[in-house]
Amino acid sequence: MKEKLLAIEAALDSEIALVADNEGIEALRVKYLGKKGELTAILRSMGSLSAEERPVMGKLVNEVRASIEAKIGAKKEILAQEGLAKKLLDEAIDVTAPASIRTLGSRHPIAAVTEELENIFIGMGFDVADGPEVEYDYYNFEALNTPEGHPARDAQDTFYINSKVLLRSQTSTVQVRTMEKQKPPIRIISPGRVYRSDAVDATHSPMFHQMEGLVVDKGITMGDLKGTLELFAKTLFGEDTRIRFRPHHFPFTEPSAEVDISCFMCGGKGCSLCKKEGWIEILGAGMVHPNVLRGCGIDPEEYSGFAFGMGIERIVMKKYGITDMRLLYENDVRFLKQFN
Numbered sequence: 001m002k003e004k005l006l007a008i009e010a011a012l013d014s015e016i017a018l019v020a021d022n023e024g025i026e027a028l029r030v031k032y033l034g035k036k037g038e039l040t041a042i043l044r045s046m047g048s049l050s051a052e053e054r055p056v057m058g059k060l061v062n063e064v065r066a067s068i069e070a071k072i073g074a075k076k077e078i079l080a081q082e083g084l085a086k087k088l089l090d091e092a093i094d095v096t097a098p099a100s101i102r103t104l105g106s107r108h109p110i111a112a113v114t115e116e117l118e119n120i121f122i123g124m125g126f127d128v129a130d131g132p133e134v135e136y137d138y139y140n141f142e143a144l145n146t147p148e149g150h151p152a153r154d155a156q157d158t159f160y161i162n163s164k165v166l167l168r169s170q171t172s173t174v175q176v177r178t179m180e181k182q183k184p185p186i187r188i189i190s191p192g193r194v195y196r197s198d199a200v201d202a203t204h205s206p207m208f209h210q211m212e213g214l215v216v217d218k219g220i221t222m223g224d225l226k227g228t229l230e231l232f233a234k235t236l237f238g239e240d241t242r243i244r245f246r247p248h249h250f251p252f253t254e255p256s257a258e259v260d261i262s263c264f265m266c267g268g269k270g271c272s273l274c275k276k277e278g279w280i281e282i283l284g285a286g287m288v289h290p291n292v293l294r295g296c297g298i299d300p301e302e303y304s305g306f307a308f309g310m311g312i313e314r315i316v317m318k319k320y321g322i323t324d325m326r327l328l329y330e331n332d333v334r335f336l337k338q339f340n
């Protein structure tokens with residue numbers, strides 16, 4: 001029986017060396033120490049021993065059991081430590097690995113320039129007003145002294161929702177909406193989207209952006225308009241910039257003008273940017289027509305005003321030397337990220 005006990009312990013020694021995980025060690029525990037295990041079998045057979053042999057063998061069985069328990073316990077401990085070491089290794093952060101690059105977006109050039117324009121006029125005391133893009137024919141044409149059948153409507157052919165409602169073709173609508181709500185003095189700008197049924201090409205889009213300006217007060221003159229636009233042009237394009245007024249016609253201003261700035265690339269000598277003209281047209285402007293003031297309940301005998309409207313894409317394109325307007329709407333990141 002003693003030999004049998006020693007053989008069991010020796011067998012355990014060789015088996016335990018091969019165990020590599022918790023399941024393996026648990027199987028060994030059951031095999032050697034469990035109810036149906038080898039030691040239990042020996043304990044059961046002790047009844048056949050003599051009264052002298054029994055306590056001696058009992059002591060030996062207990063010693064072997066304790067030794068086996070200790071060996072299994074020690075192996076468990078080793079396995080736990082190996083597991084922890086492996087986990088630490090697996091979860092370690094390799095600080096030398098290259099970082100994953102997060103690309104930051106950038107502001108769209110139209111949004112950036114719009115904000116720049118706004119800031120220039122806010123600095124001169126203007127408020128920023130807003131108006132709807134889906135608009136009544138009344139605000140887009142009628143109240144701007146452009147009744148049905150007026151030839152100026154053709155040039156701004158837009159998208160009609162029905163005979164009275166359309167997508168606005170100009171931000172000038174906000175002039176009327178502002179004057180209806182607010183008594184002079186009025187000093188507002190209003191940037192936003194406008195629509196025209198134009199086919200897409202390098203300089204046209206059925207949707208583009210404009211910024212309107214309106215000043216109404218007592219004693220406002222063309223001199224105020226000129227001074228305001230000159231300061232605007234110098235702030236945006238540089239101190240040496242000059243402006244030029246060319247007579248023009250808009251139904252809602254009288255007199256009306258188209259306004260050019262001296263080319264900021266060549267200073268007026270003529271280059272590819274200004275198409276050898278020396279001047280770049282940037283906006284339309286004029287003194288608010290008495291009919292428009294009257295229609296909004298403002299007495300043209302008491303008040304006068306000036307207005308102007310500019311295309312934002314045009315300014316963006318000139319400023320950054322962009323020759324194809326479509327680039328502004330394609331949202332190709334290779335194009336957009338240049339404006340970071």
Ligand code: DAH
Binds near residue numbers: 212253283285307310
């Ligand atoms: N609304 C005009 C257009 O889209 C631009 C314009 C011209 C606006 C003269 C004005 C102005 O306020 O006074 O062509």
